[in-house]
Amino acid sequence: MIVSRSSSNSPSYPPRSRKIINYIMLSLTGLCTLLVVSVLLTILVYLLWNGVHALNLNFFTKLPAPVGQSGGGVSNAIIGTLKLLALASAIGVPIGLLGGIYLSEFAGGWSAFTVRYTTDLLNGVPSVVMGIFVYTLVVLPMHHFSTLAGGIALGIMMIPIALRSTEDFLRAVPRSLREGGLALGASKSETIFTIVIPAAIYGIITGIMLDVARVAGETAPLLFTAFGNQFNSPGWLQPTASLPVVIYNYAISPYDEWHQQAWAAGFVLLSGLLVVSIIARLILARGKKLSHG
Amino acid sequence: MKTLMKPFDLSQLSKAHEVRFAGSEGMEEQLPWPQFTVADLNFFYGRQQALKNINLIVPNKRVTAFIGPSGCGKTTLLRTFNRMNETIPGTRVEGSIRLAEKDLFSVPATTLRRVVGMVFQKPTPFPKSIFDNVAYGLHLEHRLRRTEIADKVEQSLRRAALWDEVKDKLNQSANGISGGQQQRLCIARALAVDPEVLLLDEPCSALDPISTAKIEDLLFELKKFCTIIIVTHNMLQAARVADYVGFFLSGELIELNRSKQIFQNPEKQETQDYITGRFG
Amino acid sequence: MANAALSTPGIPMQPRGLEKKQTWLERLRKGDEVVHLITLSGAWSIIVITGLLVQHLWVYSAIARHTFGWRFLFTSTWDPVNGLFGAWPFVYGTIVTSILALVIAIPIGLGTAIFLAELAPRKISDALTFLVELLAAVPSVIYGLVGIFLLIPILTTAMPYFQKVFGWLPIFSGTFYGVSYFSAAVILAIMVVPFIVSISREVLLAVPVSQREAMMALGATKWDVTWRAVVPYARQGIMGSIFLALARALGETMAVTMVIGNVAQVSTSLLAPGYTIAAVIANEFTEATGDLYLHALIELGLVLFAVTMIINALARLLMLTMRGHEVTG
Numbered sequence: 047m048i049v050s051r052s053s054s055n056s057p058s059y060p061p062r063s064r065k066i067i068n069y070i071m072l073s074l075t076g077l078c079t080l081l082v083v084s085v086l087l088t089i090l091v092y093l094l095w096n097g098v099h100a101l102n103l104n105f106f107t108k109l110p111a112p113v114g115q116s117g118g119g120v121s122n123a124i125i126g127t128l129k130l131l132a133l134a135s136a137i138g139v140p141i142g143l144l145g146g147i148y149l150s151e152f153a154g155g156w157s158a159f160t161v162r163y164t165t166d167l168l169n170g171v172p173s174v175v176m177g178i179f180v181y182t183l184v185v186l187p188m189h190h191f192s193t194l195a196g197g198i199a200l201g202i203m204m205i206p207i208a209l210r211s212t213e214d215f216l217r218a219v220p221r222s223l224r225e226g227g228l229a230l231g232a233s234k235s236e237t238i239f240t241i242v243i244p245a246a247i248y249g250i251i252t253g254i255m256l257d258v259a260r261v262a263g264e265t266a267p268l269l270f271t272a273f274g275n276q277f278n279s280p281g282w283l284q285p286t287a288s289l290p291v292v293i294y295n296y297a298i299s300p301y302d303e304w305h306q307q308a309w310a311a312g313f314v315l316l317s318g319l320l321v322v323s324i325i326a327r328l329i330l331a332r333g334k335k336l337s338h339g
Numbered sequence: 340m341k342t343l344m345k346p347f348d349l350s351q352l353s354k355a356h357e358v359r360f361a362g363s364e365g366m367e368e369q370l371p372w373p374q375f376t377v378a379d380l381n382f383f384y385g386r387q388q389a390l391k392n393i394n395l396i397v398p399n400k401r402v403t404a405f406i407g408p409s410g411c412g413k414t415t416l417l418r419t420f421n422r423m424n425e426t427i428p429g430t431r432v433e434g435s436i437r438l439a440e441k442d443l444f445s446v447p448a449t450t451l452r453r454v455v456g457m458v459f460q461k462p463t464p465f466p467k468s469i470f471d472n473v474a475y476g477l478h479l480e481h482r483l484r485r486t487e488i489a490d491k492v493e494q495s496l497r498r499a500a501l502w503d504e505v506k507d508k509l510n511q512s513a514n515g516i517s518g519g520q521q522q523r524l525c526i527a528r529a530l531a532v533d534p535e536v537l538l539l540d541e542p543c544s545a546l547d548p549i550s551t552a553k554i555e556d557l558l559f560e561l562k563k564f565c566t567i568i569i570v571t572h573n574m575l576q577a578a579r580v581a582d583y584v585g586f587f588l589s590g591e592l593i594e595l596n597r598s599k600q601i602f603q604n605p606e607k608q609e610t611q612d613y614i615t616g617r618f619g
Numbered sequence: 620m621a622n623a624a625l626s627t628p629g630i631p632m633q634p635r636g637l638e639k640k641q642t643w644l645e646r647l648r649k650g651d652e653v654v655h656l657i658t659l660s661g662a663w664s665i666i667v668i669t670g671l672l673v674q675h676l677w678v679y680s681a682i683a684r685h686t687f688g689w690r691f692l693f694t695s696t697w698d699p700v701n702g703l704f705g706a707w708p709f710v711y712g713t714i715v716t717s718i719l720a721l722v723i724a725i726p727i728g729l730g731t732a733i734f735l736a737e738l739a740p741r742k743i744s745d746a747l748t749f750l751v752e753l754l755a756a757v758p759s760v761i762y763g764l765v766g767i768f769l770l771i772p773i774l775t776t777a778m779p780y781f782q783k784v785f786g787w788l789p790i791f792s793g794t795f796y797g798v799s800y801f802s803a804a805v806i807l808a809i810m811v812v813p814f815i816v817s818i819s820r821e822v823l824l825a826v827p828v829s830q831r832e833a834m835m836a837l838g839a840t841k842w843d844v845t846w847r848a849v850v851p852y853a854r855q856g857i858m859g860s861i862f863l864a865l866a867r868a869l870g871e872t873m874a875v876t877m878v879i880g881n882v883a884q885v886s887t888s889l890l891a892p893g894y895t896i897a898a899v900i901a902n903e904f905t906e907a908t909g910d911l912y913l914h915a916l917i918e919l920g921l922v923l924f925a926v927t928m929i930i931n932a933l934a935r936l937l938m939l940t941m942r943g944h945e946v947t948g
Binding site: 096166175181183256264 | 650651653654657658659661662664665668669672675676679727730731733734735738739747750751753754757758759760761764765767768769809812813816838839840842843846866870871872873897900901904916917920923927928931932
């Protein structure tokens with residue numbers, strides 16, 4: 047009785063209206079995807095287009111030209127960025143590696159929790175706040191901006207990701223390998239350094255490369271640590287130019303030549319980052335291939 | 340069960356030994372001296388007790404097999420012999436184990452594990468070359484010369500019956516050889532440091548029948564210079580390779596006797612049930 | 620050969636190999652404690668750095684905190700010349716741009732995540748996700764560059780038509796100069812969409828098949844299944860991704876600075892220029908003369924730090940309960 051009534055009232059389930067809603071909503075999600083992808087592609091293509099047009103050899107070899115003159119380059123900023131990244135890696139990588147080894151191999155209980163939680167906390171600190179911190183920590187006592195201060199700021203920003211990615215890749219090394227080492231009479235630390243780390247090394251390198259690529263584009267923490275410089279910065283204790291800060295300063299300037307330089311700098315920075323990211327992923331893929339025979 | 344007495348002294352050891360292994364066939368040969376002497380051993384994972392009051396002797400230069408259903412404690416006991424269980428947090432061990440005359444817990448674990456080598460269920464080749472895998476243990480302690488290491492690697496690979504198969508690719512990654520070869524590589528790696536004892540934890544469970552046969556043949560050669568303890572869930576394997584067999588159930592040692600005795604005429608009903616397939 | 624051992628009458632006192640004494644060098648090499656301590660010091664240096672950070676922000680904002688108290692956040696006069704510092708325009712600007720950015724980014728990001736997780740073939744989905752994640756790695760200063768030279772011209776062209784329809788609303792009134800809360804919010808939305816997409820997609824893909832099949836068996840449409848079974852099941856993870864996006868938007872500096880106009884005023888209209896906390900720090904920090912000015916800016920940093928920390932903690936908590944949910948359920 048009940049069965050026959052319901053079947054006569056709605057011959058097909060789901061009802062028409064629901065089917066229409068189904069199609070509308072599903073097409074809307076497709077539209078969202080289309081929108082996101084096209085916006086992102088537009089940005090990339092626009093940047094490449096403008097960047098390639100503004101690039102020339104002088105850009106890499108010359109110092110900035112005075113206002114109003116065309117030509118000139120940003121060789122000082124390229125060198126500055128490389129120096130900043132070298133210093134940042136010298137600070138961020140060792141601490142990240144040691145912390146990662148600690149979390150994966152030694153830590154337990156409240157100590158692991160505290161370190162892990164603080165790392166996440168540090169990772170969430172807005173980059174401009176990191177700039178303030180290093181300003182009060184380094185620039186105020188030294189009384190001037192410097193490569194050193196900028197490198198320290200970027201280095202601290204590198205620690206959380208270097209640490210967590212190292213930890214993750216070390217954790218992924220199977221317990222059986224560690225036991226294999228221990229069973230041969232290796233101590234825990236010998237096992238870590240001769241078996242566990244070599245087994246995870248491709249992943250660890252990938253994580254660090256991606257980390258360097260990430261901080262290479264940071265601008266806000268450099269504004270009041272490395273500051274900027276029209277010339278080459280000798281040594282480590284003078285203010286220095288860097289690509290991200292140059293992009294910022296040139297982009298908000300009123301001069302068309304400088305806008306061109308900003309595009310070129312943006313192009314160089316971004317292609318550098320993308321190349322490093324892609325190489326990093328290739329290294330990881332190679333490591334996976336090796337460990338699976 | 341408590342046929343072994345304490346405190347341990349030499350005369351009682353051999354006496355206990357006699358009681359344990361003489362069986363119904365009597366003393367037809369000179370008995371080997373005990374490699375391991377275990378007394379009142381209890382083992383805990385946290386609150387859970389995995390081994391209950393174990394007393395046994397493992398004879399030297401023989402193959403002893405531990406059998407029993409999964410979770411019976413046989414692997415736990417094996418891992419107690421080289422103190423691998425210590426690497427698992429929350430474990431606790433009570434009682435005494437002697438390696439020959441020496442208290443097992445009085446030597447550093449790293450030294451002990453060079454004397455008591457171990458091979459695991461799944462092959463665990465390190466992501467290094469075949470040569471470096473075998474040489475790993477040698478690099479740990481001695482400052483050996485290059486040629487000495489090369490000799491030792493060759494000797495170990497020969498003992499593990501692997502030399503002919505890998506001599507041309509010693510520098511290739513150990514991940515590239517077959518599973519059976521990897522397991523023999525792990526045996527060679529353990530042999531390279533001249534262990535007194537070799538612990539094998541179900542070494543053939545991940546292997547095909549041909550590789551299994553090769554490893555079983557190998558054991559007959561190896562027991563000339565090593566005491567071998569093998570954990571297996573394969574009773575036929577135990578019957579083929581072992582001189583002595585211990586049967587475990589729920590963390591207790593039910594029976595330890597000559598292999599023939601266990602499989603033809605076991606003393607305990609539980610053993611009878613297990614080997615005839617009535618449970619487990 | 621085997622009988623050699625058998626015929627030996629006595630039991631050897633100890634096996635060969637055990638009698639060797641370790642030298643101190645070997646003991647050091649084997650020393651797990653040393654390695655433990657060194658790695659521990661690396662790990663704890665993070666805690667020291669974070670502690671120093673909090674301490675420095677606190678100490679170097681002392682003058683401003685003592686001078687203005689809580690008034691600092693809620694008064695609107697920002698007058699460095701006369702030493703009057705009220706941060707409300709920046710707080711307002713930060714809140715408005717971040718909320719507006721989320722209003723734009725959440726539906727679009729979630730829609731994309733649903734499409735990628737539920738509808739698109741796995742290969743296309745993976746390729747598009749790779750692209751989206753690549754864009755999460757683009758530095759913010761480059762988004763700012765694109766904002767100035769691409770987004771603002773587009774918005775300026777489109778705005779008159781938009782205002783013809785919606786101009787009567789107070790939030791869309793007034794003249795549009797290009798730089799505005801709205802421009803900043805659009806750039807922020809573009810920057811946080813990749814976060815929402817990639818995390819939400821992960822979470823949606825992790826929903827067990829049984830949840831879908833249960834609805835499917837009732838004769839539900841694909842959308843019904845997605846919206847009533849999959850999304851609710853994944854809502855904590857999605858909320859987590861939104862909180863992460865919010866924290867990122869609040870702290871975002873360069874892109875916002877470049878398109879918001881940097882005018883310390885409070886406007887109802889979203890088309891008016893404004894200012895945010897991060898932007899004012901970036902712009903005025905190096906020219907801050909006098910301790911009070913510097914401390915006022917650092918107090919803004921402290922506020923930003925505290926707010927993002929709370930939101931990040933909430934996000935992690937949500938992700939954590941999500942994980943627990945998966946394990947038990």
